[in-house]
Amino acid sequence: MALSGVEIFKMLPKTNCKKCGHPTCLAFAMKLAQRQATLDSCPDVSEEAKKVLGEASAPPVRPITFGAGDLAVKMGEETVLFRHDKKFVNPCAIAVEIKDTFSEAEATKIIEQVLASEIDRVGQKLRVDAIALTNASGDAGKFEALAKIVAAKASVVPTIICTENPQAAEAAAKLFADKRAIIYGANASNAEAMANIAKTNKMTLGVHANGLEELSALTEKIKALGVEDMVIDSGARKAKDIIEHNTLIRRAAVKKNFKPLGYPVINFMQRDDSLVEALLAAVGIAKYSSIIVVNSVEKWKNLALFTMRQNIYTDPQVPMQVEQKIYNIGEPKPESPLMITTNFSLTYFIVSGEIENSKVASRLAVMDSEGLSVLTAWAAGKFTASKIAQFITESGIEKEMSHKELIIPGYVAILSGSIEDKLPGWKITVGPREANALPAFLKTRAA
Amino acid sequence: MAFTPTKETYSGKVYPVTIGTGDKAVTFGGENVLPFNSFEGAAPNAPVIAYEIQDVPPTDWPENVQKPFAAVSDDPVKWAKYCQDELKAKAIALRLVGTHPDRENRTPEEASKTVKDVLAAINIPLIILGSNHAEKDSQVLIAVAEAAKDKNCIIGKAQEANYKTIAAAAMANNHKLIAMSELDINLSKQLNILITQMGFEKERLITDPMCSALGYGLEYTYSVMERIRLAALTQNDMTMQPPMLGDVGMYVWKIKETQAPESDLPHWGPAEERGIAWEAVTATALLIAGAELLIMRHPKAVEAVEKTIEELI
Numbered sequence: 019m020a021l022s023g024v025e026i027f028k029m030l031p032k033t034n035c036k037k038c039g040h041p042t043c044l045a046f047a048m049k050l051a052q053r054q055a056t057l058d059s060c061p062d063v064s065e066e067a068k069k070v071l072g073e074a075s076a077p078p079v080r081p082i083t084f085g086a087g088d089l090a091v092k093m094g095e096e097t098v099l100f101r102h103d104k105k106f107v108n109p110c111a112i113a114v115e116i117k118d119t120f121s122e123a124e125a126t127k128i129i130e131q132v133l134a135s136e137i138d139r140v141g142q143k144l145r146v147d148a149i150a151l152t153n154a155s156g157d158a159g160k161f162e163a164l165a166k167i168v169a170a171k172a173s174v175v176p177t178i179i180c181t182e183n184p185q186a187a188e189a190a191a192k193l194f195a196d197k198r199a200i201i202y203g204a205n206a207s208n209a210e211a212m213a214n215i216a217k218t219n220k221m222t223l224g225v226h227a228n229g230l231e232e233l234s235a236l237t238e239k240i241k242a243l244g245v246e247d248m249v250i251d252s253g254a255r256k257a258k259d260i261i262e263h264n265t266l267i268r269r270a271a272v273k274k275n276f277k278p279l280g281y282p283v284i285n286f287m288q289r290d291d292s293l294v295e296a297l298l299a300a301v302g303i304a305k306y307s308s309i310i311v312v313n314s315v316e317k318w319k320n321l322a323l324f325t326m327r328q329n330i331y332t333d334p335q336v337p338m339q340v341e342q343k344i345y346n347i348g349e350p351k352p353e354s355p356l357m358i359t360t361n362f363s364l365t366y367f368i369v370s371g372e373i374e375n376s377k378v379a380s381r382l383a384v385m386d387s388e389g390l391s392v393l394t395a396w397a398a399g400k401f402t403a404s405k406i407a408q409f410i411t412e413s414g415i416e417k418e419m420s421h422k423e424l425i426i427p428g429y430v431a432i433l434s435g436s437i438e439d440k441l442p443g444w445k446i447t448v449g450p451r452e453a454n455a456l457p458a459f460l461k462t463r464a465a
Numbered sequence: 466m467a468f469t470p471t472k473e474t475y476s477g478k479v480y481p482v483t484i485g486t487g488d489k490a491v492t493f494g495g496e497n498v499l500p501f502n503s504f505e506g507a508a509p510n511a512p513v514i515a516y517e518i519q520d521v522p523p524t525d526w527p528e529n530v531q532k533p534f535a536a537v538s539d540d541p542v543k544w545a546k547y548c549q550d551e552l553k554a555k556a557i558a559l560r561l562v563g564t565h566p567d568r569e570n571r572t573p574e575e576a577s578k579t580v581k582d583v584l585a586a587i588n589i590p591l592i593i594l595g596s597n598h599a600e601k602d603s604q605v606l607i608a609v610a611e612a613a614k615d616k617n618c619i620i621g622k623a624q625e626a627n628y629k630t631i632a633a634a635a636m637a638n639n640h641k642l643i644a645m646s647e648l649d650i651n652l653s654k655q656l657n658i659l660i661t662q663m664g665f666e667k668e669r670l671i672t673d674p675m676c677s678a679l680g681y682g683l684e685y686t687y688s689v690m691e692r693i694r695l696a697a698l699t700q701n702d703m704t705m706q707p708p709m710l711g712d713v714g715m716y717v718w719k720i721k722e723t724q725a726p727e728s729d730l731p732h733w734g735p736a737e738e739r740g741i742a743w744e745a746v747t748a749t750a751l752l753i754a755g756a757e758l759l760i761m762r763h764p765k766a767v768e769a770v771e772k773t774i775e776e777l778i
């Protein structure tokens with residue numbers, strides 16, 4: 019159970035010595051309850067209090083690192099149900115399944131897709147995060163053969179070893195020593211053996227059950243066997259059940275601090291129809307999956323899912339603004355046009371997207387207007403002739419250009435005269451009101 | 466420690482809205498739980514997807530989404546019938562983009578004729594949308610609301626600048642109304658209040674908090690929708706209880722990801738699949754956030770989203 023500030027306060031030294039940086043023990047207790055402070059800031063707390071509070075103040079979803087090296091994936095640590103309350107912490111991993119019934123050529127093809135999947139999007143490097151080897155054949159020898167291929171060709175990629183057969187799991191685990199792989203397939207009948215393998219190899223254990231009650235009992239049992247790091251699967255496969263179980267798991271962890279379900283969730287979402295699979299994965303990204311296992315990772319699908327994940331996991335507190343500067347779109351030459359707009363991020367996305375559509379290399383001056391759109395910024399006095407003139411002058415962009423023409427949004431046509439007064443030698447041109455008219459506007463000018 | 470599920474019961478619910486007439490009428494909304502959380506309450510109606518068509522040929526649409534309609538899109542009547550008969554559309558959204566002053570600048574009379582012709586050709590519900598030009602929309606939508614009198618259509622979109630005339634026209638002719646504001650829960654609430662203060666029944670409203678495409682601000686629409694829905698359920702806030710619209714197609718099929726050819730961006734994969742996925746993922750995200758009505762374009766995207774809805778309910 020999550021402890022209230024007062025409950026925590028009762029266990030603190032109550033000396034108000036301020037060493038924790040808070041004026042009183044009570045103030046510190048309140049911060050602890052809101053997870054805005056950590057217990058180690060108080061040097062005088064008793065061992066017993068540490069034990070009780072440590073358990074209670076651990077993140078409701080256990081942090082787990084999956085894989086090793088540069089491509090390792092962090093999971094867990096989530097604290098909320100809705101992204102508008104607080105940033106979702108660790109973006110869900112996308113894993114592609116390779117079955118041990120595939121030929122070596124088929125397996126290699128998927129491995130190559132994974133290794134080549136990295137895309138740069140808005141400054142983040144995104145990729146297919148993991149490979150899930152599955153023992154579809156039921157044969158331990160075949161499984162080991164596949165594990166060898168993956169270990170040889172994709173040793174840097176985090177791997178999920180999926181089998182319910184402890185011997186098969188053990189043989190495969192040896193091939194991924196020190197890689198912090200996940201061994202998935204612990205259930206009610208093999209829990210001891212699987213827990214041992216996970217412990218010996220210092221790997222995370224994937225726990226599978228039928229329903230949330232059985233799952234809770236199973237994780238408690240496995241924890242008692244000495245395994246701390248787990249990812250959990252309630253057995254839900256249909257989208258409706260996945261939403262229900264993932265929601266109930268996140269609520270139990272976040273609202274009740276219910277430890278047996280305080281682990282990252284793995285969802286198996288393989289579908290033959292690749293587009294439907296993509297949509298289910300989108301549901302998982304929004305609704306609390308930490309790992310989504312899919313059948314296929316086509317480029318179009320990766321781009322859509324990576325973007326979805328990026329959108330859902332952005333920080334909602336960050337204002338909807340982009341940095342004030344002059345952005346190059348395409349590779350502008352000295353004679354390329356210069357446009358100006360405000361720094362509301364949607365305005366920027368839409369305007370820069372339309373300029374890209376026009377295929378006319380351009381410069382887009384994005385002015386800090388405190389995240390307001392053009393009309394609102396103008397009305398609020400943040401997008402005025404003198405501010406625009408100052409921005410353009412101070413940017414020094416003039417030196418890179420062979421002309422002195424600035425295109426302003428049609429909505430602020432009224433400003434053109436006064437900008438001309440304040441920017442001597444410049445010609446101000448009124449552009450279209452709506453961004454979607456930009457391609458036609460730019461193309462006509464270029465012609 | 467035994468597991469007991471933390472179930473939520475909410476004090477509020479979303480209004481159910483029925484559009485169209487006869488046995489092809491459809492109802493959406495009506496739930497008293499968060500989207501697809503039927504394990505703890507009632508969600509009697511599945512979300513509805515309407516196919517978008519327009520009064521002029523879709524030359525402004527990217528080629529990959531023009532193609533499926535190439536044989537019919539020169540005529541809104543043929544286009545509507547194709548969606549109804551071949552694609553099994555549950556509803557049609559007719560966008561009167563040709564009335565925009567910067568486009569064909571069609572008159573309200575011309576628009577009314579198109580609406581009448583389309584209505585005569587189909588028996589599924591019709592959503593009638595203006596060109597998103599505040600002034601022109603108020604003239605056009607008054608005329609078409611009358612032309613469609615008693616057909617129980619949705620008229621839209623009423624915005625802060627023009628809601629009075631449009632809401633009055635929808636009210637006088639027994640239609641439902643889309644109230645749109647720009648990505649702000651408070652603006653949305655305020656507009657719904659203003660419209661209901663005119664005597665427009667709140668049960669006849671549909672909230673459009675403004676769509677944004679995947680990668681282009683989707684998270685803002687997502688969170689505004691999620692917050693509106695939570696306000697409706699947890700605070701029983703009646704001004705937030707109309708069902709929500711995601712006007713997906715228009716916002717998705719204008720961005721780079723739905724158009725750029727693979728030859729320009731090899732690591733993005735084929736443009737056609739990419740565009741379809743973009744529309745379908747955007748739509749799915751909005752369903753999860755709380756949209757009950759979607760307006761979409763590509764038949765393959767619609768089909769995949771409908772399959773996903775099937776699996777979610």
Ligand code: SF4
Binds near residue numbers: 042043
């Ligand atoms: S450091 Fe510990 S004892 Fe001192 S004020 Fe903070 S909580 Fe109280």
